Amino acid sequence: MKQIDLIQHNPWDELRTHTSARIALGRVGCSLPTREVLKFGLAHAQARDAVHRPLDFSELKHQLHAAGFRTLKVRSNAEDRQTYLLRPDHGRHLHGDCQVQLQHELPAPEIAIVLADGLSAVAVQRHALPLLQALRERFDTDWANTPVVLAEQGRVAIGDGIGEALRARLVIVMIGERPGLTSPDSLGLYLTYAPRVGCLDSARNCISNVRPEGLPYELAAHKLDYLARQALRLQLSGVKLKDDSSMQAVAVQAD
Numbered sequence: 174m175k176q177i178d179l180i181q182h183n184p185w186d187e188l189r190t191h192t193s194a195r196i197a198l199g200r201v202g203c204s205l206p207t208r209e210v211l212k213f214g215l216a217h218a219q220a221r222d223a224v225h226r227p228l229d230f231s232e233l234k235h236q237l238h239a240a241g242f243r244t245l246k247v248r249s250n251a252e253d254r255q256t257y258l259l260r261p262d263h264g265r266h267l268h269g270d271c272q273v274q275l276q277h278e279l280p281a282p283e284i285a286i287v288l289a290d291g292l293s294a295v296a297v298q299r300h301a302l303p304l305l306q307a308l309r310e311r312f313d314t315d316w317a318n319t320p321v322v323l324a325e326q327g328r329v330a331i332g333d334g335i336g337e338a339l340r341a342r343l344v345i346v347m348i349g350e351r352p353g354l355t356s357p358d359s360l361g362l363y364l365t366y367a368p369r370v371g372c373l374d375s376a377r378n379c380i381s382n383v384r385p386e387g388l389p390y391e392l393a394a395h396k397l398d399y400l401a402r403q404a405l406r407l408q409l410s411g412v413k414l415k416d417d418s419s420m421q422a423v424a425v426q427a428d
Contacts, residue, residue: 180206193355193386213354220352225254228294228349230323236302242321245278247271247335251326264326266370267334275322275338282319284312284401285341285368289327293349296358300384301347304360307394312401329363329377336368343404344368345397350381359384362393364400366410376411378404 183197198209234244248271251257251264267275288301305321320339324331329346336344343366350359360383365376378400383393399418404410 195354216354216357219357220354223293223295223349223352223357224258226294227254228290228297228325230325233288233298233301234323237305237321240302240306242305243319245275245320245322246325247275247322248325249327249331254326257326261328264328265330267324267331267338272334272338275335278320278339281340283342283405284319285322285332285336285339285344286319287322287324287327287332287335287344287346287348289324289329289331289346289348291328291349291361292351293358293360296349296360296384297347299358300360300390304347304383304390304393307390308397311394311398329361329374330372332363332365333368333372334370336365337370341368342366343401343410345401356382356384356387359387362397364397364404364410366404366408366414373411378410378414378416 179201180199181201182199185197186199189197195209195213198205200206230246234246237244248268249257249264250266250268251260257264286305288297290297322335322339324335327346327348329348332344332346343364346363346365348361348363350356350361353359359381362380362383364378364380365372380388380393380396380400382388383390388396396416396418400410400414400416404414407414
């Protein structure tokens with residue numbers, strides 16, 4: 174018996190090959206196709222799981238050491254995941270004991286790199302190491318004196334306290350972004366010059382959606398390298414620092 178296709182396809186159906194966004198889903202009568210409803214439910218469940226899933230710091234530390242990176246482990250004032258989600262302010266502040274630990278780190282690094290679980294541990298687990306490896310090929314810095322700080326239950330602003338305690342000129346926070354229905358594993362990058370507790374968000378530069386299906390590692394590393402060099406040269410970051418890395422790439426290709 175021949176199967177009948179009851180789905181009324183949308184004229185924009187071909188555009189779905191260019192994006193993972195939920196467009197041109199079609200309809201069956203006055204409702205969405207069952208397949209699309211089930212896919213939406215699965216995506217919603219994956220987003221919820223990404224928020225609550227803990228980051229395996231032991232495994233991440235092992236992977237980083239195997240790749241030649243030095244690590245330090247710290248935590249925020251959020252005692253557990255529930256506190257982290259209900260009290261964002263606790264996740265922004267470095268725990269006092271960890272602050273003392275970092276203050277004894279010598280020598281002071283020019284750049285401090287922080288990996289924080291954020292709202293998507295899976296993003297850090299999947300993408301932090303490949304991005305760091307791409308970054309290492311570009312950064313002209315002493316990686317032996319550039320610790321990768323693993324921050325548990327951390328939000329973006331925890332990098333301010335970490336950078337200040339380490340006496341770093343620049344801090345880069347790599348953190349799991351809030352999951353979307355098509356992107357439960359997006360990694361966000363935040364760069365701040367002269368980090369200190371109390372920095373405003375306007376003092377940061379942000380690169381978002383780092384993952385193979387979004388901004389590829391090499392391009393993210395290129396942008397971050399450009400911003401870091403400019404921040405150190407101009408001694409500023411945030412709204413005062415414009416990302417012209419794409420123009421630089423165009424100029425190189427033209428030559």
